[in-house]
Amino acid sequence: MNQRYFLLPALLVAGSAMAQWANSVPARKDFRAATPSRDHIQAIPAQENDSRDGGDVIWSEDFANGLDGNNGVGAWTVSGPNGAIWRRKTTGPLGAYTAVTQIIQSTTAANGFMMFNSDSANCTWVGNTPTALPTDQFTPWEGSLESPVLDLSATPYVELQFQQRLRYCCDNAPHYVEVSTDGGATWPNRFAVSADIAVNAVSPTQTRKVNLSCAIEGSPSSVKIRFRHDGDMGTSHYQWQVDDVKIVELYDADLRVVSASASAFDLDLAATYDSLRYSLFPFNQLRPVPLNMTVLNNSTIPQDGTVANFTVTRSGTTVLNQDQSLGTFPLCPAEQKVWVNPSFTPPAEVGTYDVAFGISATNPDLTPADNTGSASFGVSQYDYARDLGTITSFEDGAGDGSVLILGNTFYIANATNLYAARVALNTGSEIGAIITAELRDVSQADFPIIATSEEVVVAQSMLGGNGSSNFTNINFNPPVALDAQMDYMLTVHCYGNIRIGNNGTSEEQTSFIYYISPTQGEDWFYTTTTPMVRMSFDPTASVGDFTSSAGVGLGQNIPNPSRNSTVIPYTLDKGASVVIELHDVSGKLVKRIAEGFRPAGSYRSQLSTQDLTEGLYLYTLRAGDVTLTKRLSVER
Structure with missing residues (x-):
């Protein structure tokens, strides 16, 4: 069997999905909330001949004492209707769908860490054995872990650093850091800390950094920070582990490339699939690629003479080297998205295009290692793809030869003819089974079929294991005319026990599967693992001679x-x-x-x-x- 992807109910371009599979351990009623601390200490100001500079740790917490705190200031508290789900742990998460092996690998994990195990809370328990509640009884839990009050008035230019590991299902990411400057009476500032982690993906242990300077500007003396699992996101599973929390003083000159990309898809805002992350653009679909970087002024002062650079190379040849002056980069807002301007359309030259992003300013950066980013995409004569080209896993639906339809959405910029679908079939597919390709209308419910290809009988020569880039053509005869500026979905329909290769990460609600879910029955779902199903505009795709x-x-x-x-x-x-x-x-x-x-x-x-x-x-x-x-x- 393949690794299960926990695929989710599909909606159209904008929308959300109900919870599907998840794991849980019930909330224990003996959770103890520590008594809130009534005092707090001020960060020590620099003394004469005792200079402080960026990188100094102002305050830290390793949760060795759980909610009682091990930070020299005071205790932590929990809040919200389900705050008691936050617990100190030394072992990994456990639930009907969560394994203890998913434990955080933080610096001080051995002496304890905090966990919000929503998976566990959506289970019933017999001893140490969890059983998932029926899906219609899953609860999107709401609970926060709150720091003691901190006086940061001596060092108001700081960032929060912490280590985390998490997984969530089956709606929007619920993980937020929220900041109060009035001792916790209000929480006007919040930061998403898992937006780049795909639904149902098990994240590695990661260190997150959140610039707090703008959030505490003007009122740094009564700061509280909380880790909030937001129940309004509709997410019932799985777990969030947090450890080694620090507040660190910023440097005088530190610009940071927070993210860099050759795509710009936003599910909530997108009207088309134009800005998806495509791995290959065919000649007839070349158009401006939305190169962009998000830049953070992580300094204690505005940065003058800021310049963003976009460099694109193909096989060592520079295709673009473009500087863009940003002038003075302010402290607040600390973060800006920078788009390549003027736009960049790659030439009709086959190859891999590597993009290097950079940021600089007049003052030499004191942490230059985070001043760059990278991305890549390819240009092909005929193939239009979202997968990464070689099999790393596979999808076989229920795994028993029952109905399986799997594919991706594509945006057609320029009118053309679709001659074939290309699919990577994984070793273990049933020899003699039949596959067809289906072009579908992605704008309507249930994705009605526009055109169906010829049938292909699966042969041994079509299969490949992990690392294989063996693709099989499924031809449309006659070819199908595709209209300009339209979205389509291309799927492969499997008649028999077929394994379709995967590689890559799809944006939510852009790659889909139809199969019989063991918990929700036969329906459309979306997957964030990219199936290796491509469009081919090659008129000779089916021609042997x-x-x-x-x-x-x-x-x-x-x-x-x-x-x-x-x-x-x-x-x-x-x-x-x-x-x-x-x-x-x-x-x-x-x-x-x-x-x-x-x-x-x-x-x-x-x-x-x-x-x-x-x-x-x-x-x-x-x-x-x-x-x-x-x-x-x-x-x-």
């Missing part, structure tokens, strides 16, 4: 033999006037199709054979001075 001369190519007609109609594929390296002629075996001209002048590109010409008698014929392509001929047969 393709002849070329002087920049003109002629493929075998499809289908051959033909009954009512057939398609003749051809390619032109440069523009030419094109004529297609059909002769019988005696040399008599039977049909003539004047295609007119065609610019360089790939084409398919539809030829009616309905009025022809059974037998052999010769079709000839005349493109400028080039003439190519092939045989076709007609059956009755």
